[in-house]
Amino acid sequence: MPHYEPWSDERARAVIEEFSHLEGPLMPMLHAVQETFGYVPEAVVPMLAEMLNISRAEVHGVVTFYHDFRHEPAGRHVLKLCRAEACQAAGGDALADHAEHRLGCKLGETTADGRVTVEPIYCLGLCATAPSAMLDGKIVARLNERRLDALIAEAQS
Amino acid sequence: MSVRIYVPKDACSIACGADEVAAAIEAAALSRRQPIEIVRNGSRGMLWLEPMIEVVTPEGRIAYGPVAEEDVEGLFAAGFLTGGDHALRIGKPEEHPFLAKQTRLTFARCGIIDPASYTDYRAHGGYRGLERALQLGPAEIIEEVKKSGLRGRGGAGFPTAIKWKTVADAKADRKYIVCNADEGDSGTFADRMIMEGDPFELIEGMTIAGIAVGATKGFVYTRSEYPHAIWAMEKAIEVARAHGMLGVNIAGSQYSFDMEVRMGAGAYVCGEETALLDSLEGKRGVVRAKPPLPAHKGLFQKPTVINNVLSLTAVPHILADGGEFYANFGMGRSRGTMPIQIAGNVKFGGLFETAFGITLGELINDIGGGTASGKPVKAAQVGGPLGAYVPTWQFDLPFDYEAFAAKDALIGHGGIVVFDETADLAKMARFAMEFCSVESCGKCTPCRIGSTRGVELMDRIIAGQRVEANLATLTDLCQTMKLGSLCALGGFTPYPVLSALNHFPEDFGAPPRHLEAAE
Ligand SMILES: Cc1cc2nc3c(=O)[nH]c(=O)nc-3n(C[C@H](O)[C@H](O)[C@H](O)COP(=O)(O)O)c2cc1C
Ligand code: SF4
Ligand code: FES
Ligand code: FES
Numbered sequence: 001m002p003h004y005e006p007w008s009d010e011r012a013r014a015v016i017e018e019f020s021h022l023e024g025p026l027m028p029m030l031h032a033v034q035e036t037f038g039y040v041p042e043a044v045v046p047m048l049a050e051m052l053n054i055s056r057a058e059v060h061g062v063v064t065f066y067h068d069f070r071h072e073p074a075g076r077h078v079l080k081l082c083r084a085e086a087c088q089a090a091g092g093d094a095l096a097d098h099a100e101h102r103l104g105c106k107l108g109e110t111t112a113d114g115r116v117t118v119e120p121i122y123c124l125g126l127c128a129t130a131p132s133a134m135l136d137g138k139i140v141a142r143l144n145e146r147r148l149d150a151l152i153a154e155a156q157s
Numbered sequence: 158m159s160v161r162i163y164v165p166k167d168a169c170s171i172a173c174g175a176d177e178v179a180a181a182i183e184a185a186a187l188s189r190r191q192p193i194e195i196v197r198n199g200s201r202g203m204l205w206l207e208p209m210i211e212v213v214t215p216e217g218r219i220a221y222g223p224v225a226e227e228d229v230e231g232l233f234a235a236g237f238l239t240g241g242d243h244a245l246r247i248g249k250p251e252e253h254p255f256l257a258k259q260t261r262l263t264f265a266r267c268g269i270i271d272p273a274s275y276t277d278y279r280a281h282g283g284y285r286g287l288e289r290a291l292q293l294g295p296a297e298i299i300e301e302v303k304k305s306g307l308r309g310r311g312g313a314g315f316p317t318a319i320k321w322k323t324v325a326d327a328k329a330d331r332k333y334i335v336c337n338a339d340e341g342d343s344g345t346f347a348d349r350m351i352m353e354g355d356p357f358e359l360i361e362g363m364t365i366a367g368i369a370v371g372a373t374k375g376f377v378y379t380r381s382e383y384p385h386a387i388w389a390m391e392k393a394i395e396v397a398r399a400h401g402m403l404g405v406n407i408a409g410s411q412y413s414f415d416m417e418v419r420m421g422a423g424a425y426v427c428g429e430e431t432a433l434l435d436s437l438e439g440k441r442g443v444v445r446a447k448p449p450l451p452a453h454k455g456l457f458q459k460p461t462v463i464n465n466v467l468s469l470t471a472v473p474h475i476l477a478d479g480g481e482f483y484a485n486f487g488m489g490r491s492r493g494t495m496p497i498q499i500a501g502n503v504k505f506g507g508l509f510e511t512a513f514g515i516t517l518g519e520l521i522n523d524i525g526g527g528t529a530s531g532k533p534v535k536a537a538q539v540g541g542p543l544g545a546y547v548p549t550w551q552f553d554l555p556f557d558y559e560a561f562a563a564k565d566a567l568i569g570h571g572g573i574v575v576f577d578e579t580a581d582l583a584k585m586a587r588f589a590m591e592f593c594s595v596e597s598c599g600k601c602t603p604c605r606i607g608s609t610r611g612v613e614l615m616d617r618i619i620a621g622q623r624v625e626a627n628l629a630t631l632t633d634l635c636q637t638m639k640l641g642s643l644c645a646l647g648g649f650t651p652y653p654v655l656s657a658l659n660h661f662p663e664d665f666g667a668p669p670r671h672l673e674a675a676e
Contacts, residue, residue: 024419024437024438027421031422065443067423068421085501089575122596124382126172129506141172142172
């Protein structure tokens with residue numbers, strides 16, 4: 001399970017500053033913030049704007065454009081199911097239905113107990129051994145109902 | 158004596174359990190006091206056999222696969238360390254028909270060498286291209302690429318040499334080489350495999366490009382879905398620097414070039430070259446209107462070469478063996494080899510590099526072995542989410558940019574996704590529209606609003622409501638999207654939709670078209 005740090009102004013500043021020497025540093029900075037805190041808190045927006053000398057609206061625009069950046073923390077575990085074509089061709093639809101049914105929530109949602117966020121992902125590059133999934137950064141191919149149940153059990157533990 | 162065992166660390170192998178297999182081999186060897194050396198190689202590309210491990214024996218490398226953690230004890234018992242017989246024994250990988258039938262240039266080393274080893278790379282012909290490039294100098298490098306006939310492997314098929322020449326001729330204090338490793342198309346994984354299995358090849362290709370156009374800085378922009386590729390690339394860059402092959406005065410020459418890996422954040426449209434450049438600059442990944450071309454005003458407004466991984470990794474071979482050698486492969490205006498990716502509902506899925514000209518039917522039926530489900534093939538989507546669905550009666554189509562275009566289809570990045578007869582092409586058409594609406598950068602109305610409208614129309618068609626009228630509206634909408642979109646996301650989404658409709662109208666509740674079968 002990923003361990004994230006609680007929000008701290010000081011820590012955020014330190015994380016961001018590590019990338020200030022790069023050309024085009026905003027994306028690496030946002031990734032680093034999310035890796036540290038598990039999401040991109042609203043409070044980093046003015047911080048980044050000031051540091052990079054761009055408007056808050058501009059930073060906000062970037063944060064909201066990309067699917068990866070979270071605006072609030074996810075569940076304790078994140079299960080991503082590939083919903084792209086090759087995985088659909090290999091039985092991915094039934095697995096997505098199965099996961100929604102087992103978890104009692106839809107793709108894009110978090111279970112009521114806050115343990116699992118289940119999300120669609122569009123291709124992990126494992127299309128020859130489809131269907132595929134990712135649990136907290138661990139990739140899994142040749143998914144079937146039995147393997148999916150094992151992943152769900154791991155996520156719920 | 159220590160036995161060397163190769164256990165791939167390609168993401169596909171890892172996702173199929175390679176790390177657990179490596180650990181089990183380690184433990185079993187330890188308990189037997191058998192000295193072994195495990196090398197984590199890339200994949201050979203026979204992905205249905207992953208994890209495919211290889212043992213080095215006096216007769217050569219002997220492969221076993223697909224190996225599960227539970228198989229390891231049995232393999233030791235069967236004497237696999239000396240190539241012993243076992244149900245999973247494949248024999249020499251290079252003699253397997255799937256590999257023996259290929260023409261591997263870009264993938265020649267992938268799965269064979271240790272991707273993190275500079276020595277291995279050199280020992281297998283690496284940096285021969287750069288050495289020759291250093292002798293030739295910029296103008297002649299571009300001439301060599303021109304002779305090869307290399308066209309961009311990212312999708313559009315634009316001649317690489319022309320792009321390079323434009324950047325070389327541009328006057329600027331700073332220029333960039335950007336590698337498009339965003340590989341968002343479903344059914345594609347060749348870029349990923351090369352970055353994980355032979356990352357020095359990409360470094361070499363980008364370095365040659367840098368010398369040719371006068372750029373000193375390179376970026377590899379790849380996806381957040383590819384963490385393993387990012388690690389492998391970053392490791393190789395570090396090693397290359399340590400050997401003086403990146404940085405100031407590469408290999409003791411007058412040229413300097415260095416590079417970095419950058420990660421996207423889950424936006425398909427950032428594979429489009431100008432959106433990618435904006436994303437690299439730290440902006441929203443919105444498509445830029447052209448002109449100006451990236452070759453004139455690219456990254457940070459500087460002249461920029463942007464090429465796909467497979468375009469750049471073809472370059473070391475073109476330089477090492479000459480443009481003419483490369484151009485000898487292929488058909489028509491499609492020269493050289495193409496790493497084709499066979500995926501989806503297919504029995505033998507994997508990476509198949511071959512000269513242009515091979516037919517879709519050979520790839521899917523003969524090489525791919527038909528569907529994994531054992532049911533008849535219904536169609537294949539070629540070229541990713543913007544590519545057409547090709548029905549079986551067009552499987553004589555040769556892999557060639559022009560031949561595909563003539564059938565309103567595209568090769569794209571060379572991905573083939575196979576569907577069996579249970580596939581519902583109306584549902585796939587709906588998905589194409591949905592994907593476009595989720596991934597649209599939002600700049601053009603036909604793409605942003607049109608695709609949402611397309612999803613609604615497909616919902617009604619699938620529900621059987623006023624099918625004929627809604628299909629007519631859908632066809633009109635596709636026409637509007639084709640004509641009124643700035644980039645291929647909005648402009649090409651109609652291809653999967655219309656191909657599905659034209660070839661499989663019965664899935665849409667319309668009368669089947671018998672005439673087409675006779676085509
Ligand atoms: C929506 C969209 C997505 C694209 N995705 C990719 C991609 O993932 N990788 C890629 O190399 N090219 C992609 N392209 C094509 C690039 O815009 C561009 O043509 C390519 O990077 C040029 O490199 P090449 O000449 O070496 O092919 C995409 C284009 C569009 C419109
Ligand atoms: S077609 Fe779609 S993705 Fe492409 S520029 Fe227009 S809105 Fe953006
Ligand atoms: S489509 Fe699911 S991994 Fe590529
Ligand atoms: S380009 Fe602006 S709306 Fe079409």
